[in-house]
Amino acid sequence: MKKILVIGIGPGHPDQITVQAIRALRAVDVFFVIDKRKETADLVRLRHELCERYATTRPHRFVTIPDPPRDRTAAGYEEAVGDWHRRRAAAIGDAIAAELRDGETGGFLAWGDPTLYDSILRILEQVTAAGAALEYDVVPGVTSVQALAASHRIPLNRIGEPVLITTGRKLAAGWPEGADTVAVMLDGTGVFADLPDDVGDDDLEIYWGAYVGTDDELLVHGPVRDVADEIVRTRADARARNGWIMDTYLLRRHRTEDAAGSE
Numbered sequence: 001m002k003k004i005l006v007i008g009i010g011p012g013h014p015d016q017i018t019v020q021a022i023r024a025l026r027a028v029d030v031f032f033v034i035d036k037r038k039e040t041a042d043l044v045r046l047r048h049e050l051c052e053r054y055a056t057t058r059p060h061r062f063v064t065i066p067d068p069p070r071d072r073t074a075a076g077y078e079e080a081v082g083d084w085h086r087r088r089a090a091a092i093g094d095a096i097a098a099e100l101r102d103g104e105t106g107g108f109l110a111w112g113d114p115t116l117y118d119s120i121l122r123i124l125e126q127v128t129a130a131g132a133a134l135e136y137d138v139v140p141g142v143t144s145v146q147a148l149a150a151s152h153r154i155p156l157n158r159i160g161e162p163v164l165i166t167t168g169r170k171l172a173a174g175w176p177e178g179a180d181t182v183a184v185m186l187d188g189t190g191v192f193a194d195l196p197d198d199v200g201d202d203d204l205e206i207y208w209g210a211y212v213g214t215d216d217e218l219l220v221h222g223p224v225r226d227v228a229d230e231i232v233r234t235r236a237d238a239r240a241r242n243g244w245i246m247d248t249y250l251l252r253r254h255r256t257e258d259a260a261g262s263e
């Protein structure tokens, strides 16, 4: 039987990794690295560095899996993503079949935590459903949302209140009903700077962070109407400087905390 470990490696700082993840890294014979695009070469390098630093107790090898291109012009978003995941699953299934021997352990390093906005678990489900004889386990990691809150030194939730995690694409369609704290990921365009009418920015506070947890970390906090332009500029400069950016932000409506609630 082949074994796969899906290991959450945190959002970028080599110290933001759990002891369980380090143990898992040390059990891997073959690291599978999905090479997404040219501009993420830095992220591929970071994964290699983590392995060099922690996977020191046994010989291992790397197998790079080129990511199939995604059709960003397709009209149906869900359909296009579904098709892309199927092609990615086929590429990953083929790589596991060809490169991992029976009795060996393969590893996928998932940025942050593998269960949050990451397709690897859905893909492995497809690979096993297609008949591959393998078992897999998941090692959790620190998410970028947790790292963002830590860097800003804020609790994620208001007392006794929920937190909603969503994408820039969803936020662009309107403010999530009933939420007053919203964490936004995967926002390629900076939706915070041009919020839909129903959101308004009169009473909205933003806690923004890019490359959170790393040496390049950038943080901005303030009322959206005061700091949105600064974030747009900071974001554009950083993207131009590094060739890529990963940023996350928390939006919170202003109101007096309900002291009667529980944590």
Ligand SMILES: C[S@@+](CC[C@H](N)C(=O)[O-])C[C@H]1O[C@@H](n2cnc3c(N)ncnc32)[C@H](O)[C@@H]1O
Binding pocket: 011, 012, 110, 111, 112, 113, 114, 115, 116, 117, 118, 142, 143, 144, 145, 184, 185, 186, 187, 209, 210, 211, 212, 213, 214, 246, 247, 248
């Ligand atoms: C594909 S999702 C992966 C999320 C990841 N699984 C997690 O647990 O954070 C990528 C998004 O995560 C966020 N992200 C990941 N690492 C980040 C970091 N170091 N700083 C800020 N945002 C980050 C960004 O919103 C980015 O668009």
